[in-house]
Amino acid sequence: MKKIFIALNSIFFLTNCNYMQENCSCKNECKGEIISKYQDEKVQAVIIREDNGAFGYSGNLKICNRQNSLQEEIGLRAEDYLPRIDSIKGLNVFISYDFPLSARDRRIEFNDVVLGDALINKEQLEYKYYFTKQ
Secondary structure, eight states: OOOHHHHHHHHHHHHHHHHHHHHHHHOOOSSSSSEEEEOOSSSSEEEEEEEEEGGOOEEEEEEEEEEEEEEEEEEEOOOSOEEEEEEEETTTEEEHHHOOOTTTTTEEOHHEEEEEEEEEEEEEGGGGEEEEEO
């Protein structure tokens, strides 16, 4: 009985660690489709589009360092118009959308596309986000 308990504990620990690593690796995600990727010598990032049922679609942006440690994660609108990571320069993240805005309105406001905790606690975000029309 003790051997079975140890074996089950080991399996749980290994699968739990694997889940944690996948969560921070920015490489694979269990649910959703990857709609944008970015990688340079310092960071890697991915936006995963997730189906939230009756609430529609959202994008989950994950920014990780080169050691695959999650640096920041925020929710983005990803219904009809999908976000794309253009670049990350230092602590500045540049994301574009294919919104049907007029030619002179290229800038998109943070509050118009960010969802969840990042919208409520934007002062606590490590990165600064810039959204533009493609």
